[in-house]
Amino acid sequence: MIRPLTAKRLASVSGLLAALLVLVILVSLKLGAVPVSMVDLATNLGRIVIGQADHLPSEQSLIIREIRLPRILLGVIVGAALSVAGAGFQALLRNPLADPYVLGVSSGAALGAIISLVAAPRVPVAMPIAAFAGALATITAVYFLGRRGGELDSHTLLLAGIISASFLSAVIMFLMTTLSGGELRGIAFWLMGDLTSTRTPLDAGWLFLLLVLAVGAIYTTAADLNLLLTGEQEAMHLGVDVSRVKLVVYVSASLLTGLAVSISGAIGYVGLIVPHVMRLLFGSDHRMLIPASALGGAIAIVIADTLARTLVAPTELPVGAMTAMAGAPMFIYLLRRRFG
Amino acid sequence: MREAHSIPPVRWSVRCILVAATMLGSVWAQQTSPAPAPPQPAPAKIDIIDEAGRHLTVPANVRRIVSLAPNLTETIYALGAQDRLVGVTDFCDFPPEAKQKTKVGGGVNPSVEQIVALKPDLVLAAKSMNRKETVEALEQLGIPVYGTAPVTVEDVIQSVRRIGEAIGAREAGDSLSASLRARLDALKEKLAARTPRRALFVVWVDPLITIGRQTFLADALRLAGAESVVDLPQEWPRIGLEEVVKLQPEYLIFADSHSDGADLASARARELAERPGWRGLDAVRERRIAVISDAVNRPAPRLIDAIEQLARLLHPDAFVEKTADAKEKTQSRLTPANADAMPAAYPPVSGFPFPLPAGGGI
Numbered sequence: 001m002i003r004p005l006t007a008k009r010l011a012s013v014s015g016l017l018a019a020l021l022v023l024v025i026l027v028s029l030k031l032g033a034v035p036v037s038m039v040d041l042a043t044n045l046g047r048i049v050i051g052q053a054d055h056l057p058s059e060q061s062l063i064i065r066e067i068r069l070p071r072i073l074l075g076v077i078v079g080a081a082l083s084v085a086g087a088g089f090q091a092l093l094r095n096p097l098a099d100p101y102v103l104g105v106s107s108g109a110a111l112g113a114i115i116s117l118v119a120a121p122r123v124p125v126a127m128p129i130a131a132f133a134g135a136l137a138t139i140t141a142v143y144f145l146g147r148r149g150g151e152l153d154s155h156t157l158l159l160a161g162i163i164s165a166s167f168l169s170a171v172i173m174f175l176m177t178t179l180s181g182g183e184l185r186g187i188a189f190w191l192m193g194d195l196t197s198t199r200t201p202l203d204a205g206w207l208f209l210l211l212v213l214a215v216g217a218i219y220t221t222a223a224d225l226n227l228l229l230t231g232e233q234e235a236m237h238l239g240v241d242v243s244r245v246k247l248v249v250y251v252s253a254s255l256l257t258g259l260a261v262s263i264s265g266a267i268g269y270v271g272l273i274v275p276h277v278m279r280l281l282f283g284s285d286h287r288m289l290i291p292a293s294a295l296g297g298a299i300a301i302v303i304a305d306t307l308a309r310t311l312v313a314p315t316e317l318p319v320g321a322m323t324a325m326a327g328a329p330m331f332i333y334l335l336r337r338r339f340g
Numbered sequence: 341m342r343e344a345h346s347i348p349p350v351r352w353s354v355r356c357i358l359v360a361a362t363m364l365g366s367v368w369a370q371q372t373s374p375a376p377a378p379p380q381p382a383p384a385k386i387d388i389i390d391e392a393g394r395h396l397t398v399p400a401n402v403r404r405i406v407s408l409a410p411n412l413t414e415t416i417y418a419l420g421a422q423d424r425l426v427g428v429t430d431f432c433d434f435p436p437e438a439k440q441k442t443k444v445g446g447g448v449n450p451s452v453e454q455i456v457a458l459k460p461d462l463v464l465a466a467k468s469m470n471r472k473e474t475v476e477a478l479e480q481l482g483i484p485v486y487g488t489a490p491v492t493v494e495d496v497i498q499s500v501r502r503i504g505e506a507i508g509a510r511e512a513g514d515s516l517s518a519s520l521r522a523r524l525d526a527l528k529e530k531l532a533a534r535t536p537r538r539a540l541f542v543v544w545v546d547p548l549i550t551i552g553r554q555t556f557l558a559d560a561l562r563l564a565g566a567e568s569v570v571d572l573p574q575e576w577p578r579i580g581l582e583e584v585v586k587l588q589p590e591y592l593i594f595a596d597s598h599s600d601g602a603d604l605a606s607a608r609a610r611e612l613a614e615r616p617g618w619r620g621l622d623a624v625r626e627r628r629i630a631v632i633s634d635a636v637n638r639p640a641p642r643l644i645d646a647i648e649q650l651a652r653l654l655h656p657d658a659f660v661e662k663t664a665d666a667k668e669k670t671q672s673r674l675t676p677a678n679a680d681a682m683p684a685a686y687p688p689v690s691g692f693p694f695p696l697p698a699g700g701g702i
Contacts, residue, residue: 033583033586034585034586063582063585063620066616066617066620067582070616177449189547189578196547196580309580313583314580315577315578315579316580
């Protein structure tokens with residue numbers, strides 16, 4: 001079932017997903033330990049939109065503005081970043097199992113972030129930069145390890161990724177066991193995936209800007225990525241500047257992974273499953289897949305984090321556990337429905 | 341303490357005189373003589389039951405002790421048995437002299453080889469910190485392990501007494517536990533008419549972790565005239581900040597390695613006031629923040645110091661009728677004589693109170 005991509009279809013799918021994301025955010029804002037009425041929610045959102053600050057914030061507006069909303073927005077950034085990074089790696093490596101986690105890129109980002117926490121705990125900007133550097137270094141290493149006879153070999157690549165991930169995890173375990181700085185105690189939670197951090201490395205506005213820039217950069221290569229799916233040689237013959245596309249996508253996807261990991265630690269499955277689901281639903285044209293993955297990833301994380309904080313309230317679950325528990329069965333269902 | 345082994349032969353003449361003196365019924369002779377009894381040693385081994393209900397056989401005269409947790413090291417020092425302590429963990433930092441002892445590694449992952457090499461005749465372990473595997477490995481090698489598992493403050497005091505018994509320092513254990521209990525009784529009397537403060541004990545800020553009902557910390561709070569606003573069955577529940585905003589505790593309680601009272605509390609308040617969400621707590625806005633010694637985290641005799649310190653912060657009016665003299669006395673108890681020698685910053689107590697994925701108990 002291949003339908004040609006038209007501007008109208010792109011707009012309608014994106015619009016639908018964006019509307020769904022807004023709906024999910026509204027529901028998430030309403031749910032939680034403290035009940036919030038629709039009136040309160042509307043009043044607060046209205047005030048935020050017109051930029052009016054509460055002089056004496058009530059308990060409810062404080063919970064909406066300072067606890068739920070920032071967390072939801074971080075979830076949106078993380079979900080979009082991981083999904084687009086996953087879609088980019090899958091296209092570039094022509095491997096449906098590629099994902100920031102499987103390839104060890106997230107572990108590289110996590111190691112970079114941990115090293116920055118140890119080396120420069122007072123410099124908050126150091127953490128996303130170190131995470132980005134770790135991600136980029138890992139994907140470079142995995143890419144070269146995954147080549148056999150000048151060609152990218154799909155099995156070798158996956159093995160290289162898995163082995164890099166386990167090597168990097170071992171280094172992380174080593175650091176966590178030998179060092180005992182105050183900051184490192186929170187790392188065990190952060191490694192499980194955690195959106196509760198009230199200290200983000202950068203202002204949310206900057207994070208959004210970086211997200212949009214990196215996703216935009218990958219989007220400029222969307223048509224080339226479609227051709228790359230047929231093979232590097234073939235794409236080259238069709239006039240694709242393969243090395244430029246690779247550079248743009250590897251750097252941008254590493255930036256997205258570093259961004260996500262520096263905010264929330266290791267949240268698995270999103271980068272693997274969301275692009276797959278979007279491909280099953282809307283086809284594999286990257287001009288559609290990239291915006292759909294960004295919105296779909298945001299929806300997935302916001303739902304997962306809402307469940308993580310409400311299912312066993314007042315106790316909270318790690319959001320990484322939720323994405324894994326919800327993502328895997330959904331993926332199997334979609335796969336079976338399509339091929340069943 | 342009576343030494344039960346035989347008298348060196350070189351003291352024959354002394355012994356003869358002492359025996360003669362004893363026969364004459366002289367009281368001082370009994371007080372000063374080293375074991376005037378005929379060579380009839382006390383039982384070489386005694387059977388004891390530890391706090392996890394395990395039976396173990398220890399020498400009546402324990403000479404070499406290895407401690408596998410910081411609170412147990414502190415207890416050994418408090419019992420005055422530090423000369424017999426031959427091995428401690430990397431995290432045993434109190435009293436500061438403890439850092440000079442031979443290290444056997446961390447509490448969760450100590451080197452069994454190193455422990456064996458120290459030839460201990462008793463190893464002390466804590467259920468909250470050490471792993472069952474470590475204890476089993478040592479037992480298989482024939483090294484008796486005494487496990488502690490306090491859940492209440494009373495358990496902690498009992499534990500002090502029982503450790504004294506296990507290491508052959510029964511008198512020290514009895515008197516220390518009695519004095520700790522007397523201090524708690526005095527405190528209870530002072531706080532009898534006070535309403536407990538509704539408090540949140542903050543174990544960790546990011547993510548927010550507090551204490552559950554089945555911890556000695558929850559009990560310590562009660563004894564200090566407070567009650568935790570969170571009442572959950574887990575030991576170290578991770579909770580949402582929203583829940584705390586809803587509960588609005590009267591006080592936030594933090595444990596710090598260098599608690600010097602007001603300065604630290606106001607620094608903490610300033611820091612929290614800048615965090616989104618936290619500034620919505622009345623306790624933060626009105627600076628009702630109590631910072632107490634991190635001794636509260638260790639089930640050892642200093643726990644009682646921390647309870648007294650907390651009670652003083654939460655109910656200052658209960659202590660005002662006392663004279664400055666009495667205040668000074670308590671103050672000196674809070675800061676040990678060797679306060680100058682104390683490190684500026686302790687490394688955090690690993691394994692506590694931090695639910696690492698790899699856990700286990702005795």
